[in-house]
Amino acid sequence: MSTPSRTDAVTDVVTDVVTDAAGGVVTDAATHAPDRGHDHGENEGHGHVEVDGVELSAELVEGPSVASHDVAEYALWLGDDSLVLAQQLGWWISRAPELEEDIALGNIALDLIGHARSLLHYSGAESDRTEDDLAYWRTEPEFRSAHLFEQPNGDFAHTIARQFIAANYLFELYSRLAGSADATLAAIAAKAVKEVDYHRDHAAQWVLRLALGTEESRARMICGLGDLWPFLDELFVDEPLIDRLEGVAVRPSTLRGPAWDAMAPVLREAGLDEPRGFISSGGGRRGDHSENLGPLLAEMQVLARSHPGASW
Amino acid sequence: MTIPPVPYDIAPTSASAVSPEEQQFNDLIAADSRIEPRDWMPEAYRKTLVRQISQHAHSEIIGMQPEGNWITRAPSLKRKAILMAKVQDEAGHGLYLYSAAQTLGITRDEMTDALIAGKARYSSIFNYPSPTWADMGSIGWLVDGAAICNQVPLCRASYGPYGRAMVRICKEESFHQRQGFEILLELMNGTDEQRAMAQDSVNRWYWPALQMFGPPDDDSPNSAQSMKWNIKRFSNDELRQRFVGMLVPQAEVLGVTLPDPDLRWNEEKGVYDMGEIDWTEFHEVLQGRGPANARRLQRRRDAHENGRWVREAAAAYARKQADASTGTALTQTAVA
Numbered sequence: 001m002s003t004p005s006r007t008d009a010v011t012d013v014v015t016d017v018v019t020d021a022a023g024g025v026v027t028d029a030a031t032h033a034p035d036r037g038h039d040h041g042e043n044e045g046h047g048h049v050e051v052d053g054v055e056l057s058a059e060l061v062e063g064p065s066v067a068s069h070d071v072a073e074y075a076l077w078l079g080d081d082s083l084v085l086a087q088q089l090g091w092w093i094s095r096a097p098e099l100e101e102d103i104a105l106g107n108i109a110l111d112l113i114g115h116a117r118s119l120l121h122y123s124g125a126e127s128d129r130t131e132d133d134l135a136y137w138r139t140e141p142e143f144r145s146a147h148l149f150e151q152p153n154g155d156f157a158h159t160i161a162r163q164f165i166a167a168n169y170l171f172e173l174y175s176r177l178a179g180s181a182d183a184t185l186a187a188i189a190a191k192a193v194k195e196v197d198y199h200r201d202h203a204a205q206w207v208l209r210l211a212l213g214t215e216e217s218r219a220r221m222i223c224g225l226g227d228l229w230p231f232l233d234e235l236f237v238d239e240p241l242i243d244r245l246e247g248v249a250v251r252p253s254t255l256r257g258p259a260w261d262a263m264a265p266v267l268r269e270a271g272l273d274e275p276r277g278f279i280s281s282g283g284g285r286r287g288d289h290s291e292n293l294g295p296l297l298a299e300m301q302v303l304a305r306s307h308p309g310a311s312w
Numbered sequence: 313m314t315i316p317p318v319p320y321d322i323a324p325t326s327a328s329a330v331s332p333e334e335q336q337f338n339d340l341i342a343a344d345s346r347i348e349p350r351d352w353m354p355e356a357y358r359k360t361l362v363r364q365i366s367q368h369a370h371s372e373i374i375g376m377q378p379e380g381n382w383i384t385r386a387p388s389l390k391r392k393a394i395l396m397a398k399v400q401d402e403a404g405h406g407l408y409l410y411s412a413a414q415t416l417g418i419t420r421d422e423m424t425d426a427l428i429a430g431k432a433r434y435s436s437i438f439n440y441p442s443p444t445w446a447d448m449g450s451i452g453w454l455v456d457g458a459a460i461c462n463q464v465p466l467c468r469a470s471y472g473p474y475g476r477a478m479v480r481i482c483k484e485e486s487f488h489q490r491q492g493f494e495i496l497l498e499l500m501n502g503t504d505e506q507r508a509m510a511q512d513s514v515n516r517w518y519w520p521a522l523q524m525f526g527p528p529d530d531d532s533p534n535s536a537q538s539m540k541w542n543i544k545r546f547s548n549d550e551l552r553q554r555f556v557g558m559l560v561p562q563a564e565v566l567g568v569t570l571p572d573p574d575l576r577w578n579e580e581k582g583v584y585d586m587g588e589i590d591w592t593e594f595h596e597v598l599q600g601r602g603p604a605n606a607r608r609l610q611r612r613r614d615a616h617e618n619g620r621w622v623r624e625a626a627a628a629y630a631r632k633q634a635d636a637s638t639g640t641a642l643t644q645t646a647v648a
Contacts, residue, residue, distance in 0.1 A: 083389075086392075087384060090383040090384055090392070090396055091383070091384060093376065093380055093383060093396060093399050093400060093403070094376040094377055094380035094399060094403075094611070094615070095611070095614075095615045095618075096615065096619065097615070097618070097619025097620075097622035098619060098622070098623055099373070099406055099407050099410075100407070101619075101622075102376070102400065102403040103400055103404060103407075106396055106397075106399070106400035106403070109396055110393060110396050110400070113389060113392060113393045113396070114393065116389065117389050117393070120389075131389050132388045135389055136388075155618070156618075156619065156622045208629065209625055209626045209629040210622070210625050212629050212632060213624065213625025213626060213627075213628040213629040214621065214624050214628050216621050216624075216625070217621055217622065217625030217628075220621070299384050299385060300384060300385065302385055303385050303386075303445055304387040304388070307387070307503065307505060307506065310502050310503050310505075310506055311388075311498065311502060312387040312388045312391055312445075312495075312499075312502075
């Protein structure tokens with residue numbers, strides 16, 4: 001019989017934690033901001049939490065890289081998309097259909113908020129604004145998110161439909177942006193693409209489960225996809241800014257084909273037709289937003305705006 | 313651990329004789345070793361563990377709510393990311409603990425059903441509301457701090473899967489406590505309003521956090537047996553005392569006042585004397601008359617009920633995939 005010894009690693013951990021809890025924490029916490037993220041080293045695959053967005057330097061090219069006005073605007077577009085989507089997904093944590101999904105949707109939201117922070121940090125440098133200045137102190141018309149990301153969570157099928165479109169779009173976008181002439185954007189994209197690759201896998205698996213699961217889930221998946229599909233087109237519109245950023249930005253219209261090529265096999269396997277219905281005229285890149293953004297920002301910004309100048 | 317096979321012809325000769333399995337269990341406990349899922353264990357030991365581990369799991373899950381309440385309103389993106397990660401960690405802790413309980417022969421569904429039916433208990437502390445951002449600090453500093461004091465000794469609990477789950481959980485809780493401390497520190501270094509927010513929050517959470525260690529030792533019916541079984545290592549009052557000893561210097565660093573006028577160092581005993589805990593309030597909240605009991609369960613039940621069709625879909629899909637791969641049925645005709 002192998003009797004585990006009490007003097008093994010368990011004891012080490014215990015001692016370690018006791019030390020933390022019993023006083024060491026005072027000076028430690030006072031001097032070390034918990035910016036190091038979690039060390040869940042032993043977790044496998046993507047299923048771990050890593051607040052790497054908390055420490056930005058890892059994904060940002062530090063140094064003289066202040067974006068030009070146009071690049072800053074472009075970074076703002078992408079940052080707002082991720083921020084708004086992360087804000088929506090964060091709602092699910094503690095409300096998901098099963099614990100595993102609380103964790104999965106939480107992971108995705110955390111990845112997205114990491115991308116948003118990098119992009120907003122980079123965007124803000126040009127106008128001497130921090131990521132929080134941009135997130136909390138802009139008004140609705142100053143946001144640049146596309147309407148897809150602003151759409152409400154709906155039921156789980158709506159959230160999955162939104163994730164399916166968003167993750168496939170973002171994957172194609174970041175795959176190409178990783179080759180951008182702008183080193184900072186390229187670095188952010190190179191990191192983000194690995195994460196959104198997992199997001200699209202997560203979404204694809206749920207599209208299949210819901211579409212091929214029960215009659216009810218299938219009906220809901222069809223409804224969710226139909227409700228979100230109208231917001232696909234806006235993602236592929238080439239705004240004038242793109243013409244001025246040749247080689248730096250990815251031309252949205254070039255992403256339509258690859259994104260569709262990635263989504264089509266999943267829809268085929270799921271036995272789902274491409275929805276043919278409304279097409280939203282969009283306008284997020286110009287500050288014209290869906291009705292959902294106002295309440296979302298009101299909630300997101302309420303505390304920060306109640307305490308101007310405070311730091312948290 | 314593996315048990316050496318027990319010869320079948322050995323049977324207890326009288327009701328008072330100890331069976332070989334039981335002797336083995338007693339020996340393992342006496343040697344301060346681990347009991348593993350396949351080992352024989354007394355029914356009462358199993359029941360105690362199922363109760364304790366499932367209550368602990370439920371506490372993690374319900375405990376997601378007071379903090380989840382602030383994810384969408386966190387006042388900076390950094391804080392939002394940290395808070396999301398923290399609440400998500402709690403879901404992970406719930407999962408480890410449900411898994412540990414499952415090794416004792418109960419299913420996650422049974423435990424979930426008991427929770428949403430209001431039949432299972434969870435830590436009473438989560439029946440208090442989190443009206444301000446400072447509560448994210450107090451929950452981390454005080455609630456997670458108390459949890460760590462309670463849980464670190466559980467890493468050595470005699471039941472292997474529980475002890476091992478607690479090792480992982482304690483590592484993360486320790487990190488959570490630092491985050492809470494840091495939130496409060498930032499507030500205490502901030503504006504007058506922020507300092508007031510922090511102090512008000514500490515005032516609200518301090519006493520409930522002390523109650524987390526459970527009733528005083530002379531009023532804790534299950535403690536003695538749990539200590540005999542090496543599930544529990546220190547008494548409720550010992551742990552509470554240790555916690556307060558840890559808090560006092562930290563409160564000084566923060567600049568917050570702990571809301572106990574009777575709290576003072578006792579030179580003779582070498583511990584802090586503290587004021588009387590309001591056990592009436594504790595029992596009231598425990599009996600379902602706390603500020604947020606109904607809301608916590610309702611939200612858990614809503615999530616569970618609203619997710620039912622999703623879980624059913626996942627199960628149906630998995631069945632169809634399994635059938636398809638074994639070639640026994642091609643049931644995807646509905647969508648062909």
